[in-house]
Amino acid sequence: MLSLTGVSTLLLIVAAIKAEDNEFNTGNLDFALKFFKNSHNQSSNSVVSPISVRLALAAIYQAAEPPLSQAIQEATGLSELRKQQTAEDITSFLQTTNNEQFHVHFKAYKKAEELDPKFETAIRTLSDSGIETVDFSDTENLSKSVNQWVSNATDQMIREMVQERTIDPATEFMLINTVALKAQWANRFPSDKIRRMPFHFINGDREVDMMQQVMTVPYRVTEHFHAAELLYSADSDLSMWLLLPRSRGQLPELIRMLSPEMIENIRLGSKTVSLNVEMPRFTIRNELDVRRVLQNMGHGRLFEQSDLQVFATRRSQFDDFFQSAIIAVDEAGTRAVAASRINVKWRIGPRPFLAHRPFLFFVQKRSTNTILFIGQYSNHED
Incomplete structure (x- = not known):
């Protein structure tokens, strides 16, 4: 066998x-x-x-x-x-x-x-x-x-x-x-700006280490979610997309919406903007x-x-x-491994992209649109 x-x-x-x-x-x-x-x-x-x-x-x-x-x-x-x-x-x-x-x-x-x-x-x-x-x-x-x-x-x-x-x-x-x-991130998150902040997990709020910085990145907003592409170093041809529901509790709906057409629309419809990105170490x-x-x-x-x-x-x-x-994922970048045996009116200035509630993420090689890793951050495990 x-x-x-x-x-x-x-x-x-x-x-x-x-x-x-x-x-x-x-x-x-x-x-x-x-x-x-x-x-x-x-x-x-x-x-x-x-x-x-x-x-x-x-x-x-x-x-x-x-x-x-x-x-x-x-x-x-x-x-x-x-x-x-x-x-x-x-x-x-x-x-x-x-x-x-x-x-x-x-x-x-x-x-x-x-x-x-x-x-x-x-x-x-x-x-x-x-x-x-x-x-x-x-x-x-x-x-x-x-x-x-x-x-x-x-x-x-x-x-x-x-x-x-x-x-x-x-x-x-x-x-x-x-x-x-x-x-490594193309723009490293400053260590001195990491703060303990509440994250609204599905199973209850908990404080986490939240990273923050203003960056200029590809961004897409729709009725149901907004998405930001965080770039790794230029020689890597890699990036991580964060998909954040626009209202709390919609992660299951966002997962059901996932399709190749949706991902392509995000990529093709994104515009480079200045964002104030906050996301957890995890x-x-x-x-x-x-x-x-x-x-x-x-x-x-x-x-x-x-x-x-x-x-x-x-x-x-x-x-x-x-x-x-x-x-x-931390302020320096991302390490990931796998082995297989046979997520108001914008004000002037940086738009807020506050990943304080469950979100999807995937890491890609940009030139070929190949997803290597994909997941969700939604629950505390203590």
Whole structure:
């Protein structure tokens, strides 16, 4: 039985090439929004990395035969007829995306059996860490090895991806990818302006560390929300959008409104204005059963077919699919990681953009409109 293992930490959107030049970019935005809408929990803060999940599915897609291949194609929007092109597009995506601010890594573990040659070639092309032969019944040493690799790949933000008790000795193959972001604000929030202020969480008001500064940024206001794009350093090609409902208690409605067309309208309709931005420092940690989310999206067939040509002489099937994600936002910038195992009349002067109540956020690579992380900040957790 095939087991996919994953960890993820961080919320953001990243892409490295023009969407029209790379088929893998097609569908990234639609998948990201659907995945978030089916994964968020109104009673807690959340952060997920849709790009990490889609990359894992795209990698394993290389081993899929009908009808599983059609199920993966429906879930991801990848081409059923052009697997080789998909593999090349993923490779190009990784080559043009990985840099000092953002990077993706793959690692594969297999039992002592020959892999299908085509699948092995695809995995070796994607994986900078290679394919390691292991004994899945030796859960103690395997868990140490996996956790050490994930910790190194996520700059120690994710230290435990698996536990001994969570490894099924019957596992035959494990694919892990990690995405990690470390980006500095183009304009750092002054440390001496951080104040303890009330934040109106869904589950009650609490004081938080609130950052503040006046900045000139892309801004969009509609009947239901207003949005601001906070830029990271110019060489990163990254930014974080904050979407803030215009009246308290409307976050669920704003989430329901999310669509690719809405995001594009925000981007295309924004105007550069001076804003007095106030937003909290925050850290969100999230563990996610990706299998459950994909089933909620209507893709339960992914886990019902035994049509993965991972090994040379027989077929396998999906088992588990998990993600761990973390995002930390402070006055200096944003750190985020993820690992996946298979929100009056304006006065003259700066307009107020006061994120004192629940809001959405996503991090993107601006040139390709790819969402890497997306989440909500809405509940206190003390």
